[in-house]
């Protein structure tokens with residue numbers, strides 16, 4: 366099955382290689398510079414991750430605020446996958462105004478992401494999500510995915526009980542296996558696929574980006590200009 | 600040089616936001632961006648020309664204006680050119696979109712974006728079910 370079909374109607378997600386790695390490496394350099402944590406842009410990413418792992422919550426918040434200056438992150442990420450994005454959505458897109466940066470610090474109070482569908486937030490069924498780590502992932506530190514067929518089955522089962530994200534879904538966390546990824550790889554998935562992450566052990570923070578996008582020619586749901594902007598692939 | 604926020608009709612593009620909630624949105628935006636609002640301008644309901652805002656600007660010379668959304672900008676030819684001509688020196692901020700800038704190009708871009716979004720079809724979430732959303736996607740052509 367080709368990647369587009371795999372994402373739309375196969376497993377609902379696919380591991381893909383960054384098409385334009387140079388572009389992405391430059392992005393990582395800019396990211397390191399914009400963090401404003403006394404790192405020059407050529408600093409090894411693992412050293413940056415170690416620094417982040419040692420930061421307290423307010424320092425991390427400050428770094429996140431510094432990253433807000435980075436306001437074309439969505440475009441840069443999508444331009445790292447121009448062919449696939451075009452195959453999925455054409456050239457005219459609605460993209461997330463601000464891509465999400467996730468800095469996950471392991472240990473106590475580690476941000477766990479309980480299982481959810483992206484659709485929950487009110488993005489359109491025609492949306493795709495790219496999740497992309499900034500480094501090789503340590504064991505179990507990535508995101509796990511529940512295949513599309515099973516995810517849809519769960520949606521139906523919950524709906525029959527008048528629930529959305531009820532206990533059946535929330536109790537799935539324990540026995541899930543996150544997808545291992547290397548730097549240069551990403552996961553693209555559709556908004557019906559249930560996913561989340563589990564606790565992992567590491568001395569380094571996990572840094573990843575994600576961005577949502579859809580065709581401009583497909584309907585939207587609840588998210589509007591508050592979340593999306595128009596963008597034409599060049 | 601005065602900083603103002605503007606409330607409008609409850610219907611803002613696809614959103615329905617009562618004016619007290621508009622104030623909450625703009626006040627929070629101002630807070631986060633360390634802007635202090637000196638004047639709150641209420642536009643009448645059922646009008647999208649921002650005429651009160653422009654009238655006050657002539658008198659008070661506004662330097663910065665906060666609106667809730669780009670959908671509150673005028674969407675008709677002469678009303679668009681009026682605001683662009685009268686207020687090209689004013690910094691505009693749109694809290695919901697998190698956009699800011701000044702000048703004709705910036706305002707035009709915001710107006711065009713709002714118009715583009717108005718053309719996109721919307722799935723009415725009050726008239727669908729979770730299990731139907733996948734079918735909508737599958738059967739769309």
Ligand SMILES: [Fe+2]
Pocket residue numbers: 481482483560
């Ligand atoms: Fe998610």
